[in-house]
Amino acid sequence: MTRDAAISEAERYFDSGRFQSDLAGLVEYQTESQNPDQRPELYRYLAEAMLPRLKAMGFDCEIHDNPDPRGGPLLIGERVEDSSLTTVLTYGHGDVIRAQTEQWREGLHPFRLVEEGDRLYGRGTADNKVQHLINIAGLESVIAARGRLGFNVRIVIEMSEEVGSSGLPEFFAAHKDRLAADVLIASDGPRLQPDVPTMFMGSRGGVTFDLVLDLREGAHHSGNWGGLLADPAMILSHALSSICDRRGQIRIAEWRPDSLTDNVRAALKDLPVTGGEGPSVDADWGEESLTPAERVFGWNSFAVLAMTSGVPEAPVNAISSRARATCQLRYVVGTDPDDILPALRRHLDAEGFQQIGIEPHDRGFFRATRLDPDHEWVRFTAASLERSSGRKPHILPNLAGSLPNDSFTDILGLPTVWVPHSYRGCSQHAPDEHVLKPLSRDALRVMAGLWWDIGARSNSSAG
Structure with a gap:
């Protein structure tokens, strides 16, 4: 023991x-989850892959239909050893992004695990099947060694994260008592470096929308009408350039957050965001006064995801009638999410672009969240990870991407600590998704140590 x-x-x-x-x-x-034809698989994953394993560990489990008809099922499980002990909520999602089967490299297939050296390829290896598998196996390791966990644990496995966690907020609100806990400890996203544990305590939020300029019916010959008809692509380009300057610095005052405090800056100091796999960082892009880590973890970023006018794949000599740009703001705590699009409307109007429409996307995005880096659960988890790995973990106030952390913080009222088990070069959401074997082994070690330490802490507090 x-x-x-x-x-x-x-x-x-x-x-x-x-x-x-x-x-x-x-x-x-x-x-x-993005493929309606695979809806039966979402239920089968919970009923066949998750339910038997959790029940064998002593969990009482139920599978629920999603309150939102667009969403997949959810599993709730709990193992209660003593009501006086600490209760941890953990989470995972079993749904994956579209397979993109034809785009995978020869010899690979999204729904078959393929081993090549230190890599294990397959859809969901990084996001998120390996992550909740590691956490469940870590719990099993503690039970095998101690005979019990030493704390209570509740688990949620959802099957709709890749479609914006449809129904998750409503489900949490309806089952708030069933999901009560002292802390959320879960896993998603990448480590900053494969051989060093990472922690983050929230995520950036996101808003996606289209800017649309529709000037007239149909396109018209560029020779006969050039110089007489306004070009929607040019006008839209000028509107976009009014949102950010030439190095991507945001010009809309309401989109510039006020939450990059000294405490957050200290947590981000010296964190690595360059090197390893992936593209090289453009040093002269983004907010000039900030470090690269502050730009991606402590600030907002605006991006044009796609832009069209005319027929790009078959251009003709004609002035287009309309232009469209799909845009996204990733934002941190300190930005009012309800004022993001109204502030954009005010800005465009003030700049003389009243004709440009703003069309929000239907897909919901998660709101920004962040836990203070000095919170007691952050310090406790960091000490445990360092003890197991022999390395100080990288601690992020929030993930640069987005995940449904707001449901845990805003509805369940929990402090949240995420310990990711992937790495930045994993090809998440792309063909050839994979996880690293050495990282997975290390993650199993640190999670077994963390679960053990929570049991020791819980019994000490109860005593």
Whole structure:
């Protein structure tokens, strides 16, 4: 009954090949939540892959239909050892992004686990099947070593995260008592470096919208009408350039957050955002006064995701009648989400672009969240990860991307700590998605240690 015994149990799980076999089984479920034809797979994943394993660990589990007809099912489970002990809520999502089967490299397939060197390829390996598998296996390792967890745990597995977690807020509001806990500890997203544990305590929010300029009916010959008809693409380009300057610095005052405090700056100091796999960072892009880490984790960023006018794949000599740009603002705490689009409207009007329409996307985005880096659960988790790995973890106030953390913070009222088990070069949401074997083994070790430490802390507090 020692911490080392729990970590050794996690190592044996990996070294024996059981981890890889279990992950292969999860990857085979074609849980594309964006594909309506795969809806039965969403239920099958919970009923066949999750339910038996959790019940074998002593969880009482239920599978629920989603209150939103667009969303997939959800599983709730709980293992209560003593009501006086700490209760941890953990989470994962079993749905995956579209397979993009034809775009995978020869020899790979999205729904078959393929091993190549230190990489395990398959859809969901990085996002998110491997992540909740590691956390569940870590719990099993503690039970095997201690005979119990030493704390209570509740779990939610949803099947709609890749479509904006449809129905999750409503589900949480309806089951608030059933999901009551002291803290959320869950896993999603990447480590900053593969060999160093990472923690983050929230995420940036996001708003996606189209800017549309529709000037007239049909296109007209550029020779006969050039110089007489306004060009919607040029006008829209000038409107976009009024939102940011030439290095991407945001010009809309309401889009510039006020939350980059000294405490947040200190947490971000010296965090690596360059190097490793992926494109090189453009040093002269983004807010000039900020470090690269502050730009991506502590500030807002505006992007044009796509832009069209005319027929790009078959251009003709004609002045187009309309132009459209799909845009996105990723924002941090300190930005009023309800004023993002109204502020844009005021800005465009003031700049003389009253004709340009703003069309919000239907897909909901999660709101920005952040837990203070000095919170007691942050300090506790960081100490545990360092003890297991021998390295100080990278601590982010929030993830640069987005996830449904606002449902945990705003509805359930929980402090949230995320410990990701992937890395930035994993090809998440792209063909050839994969996870690293050494990282997975290390993640199993640190999670077994963290679950053990929570049990020791819980019993100490109860005593």
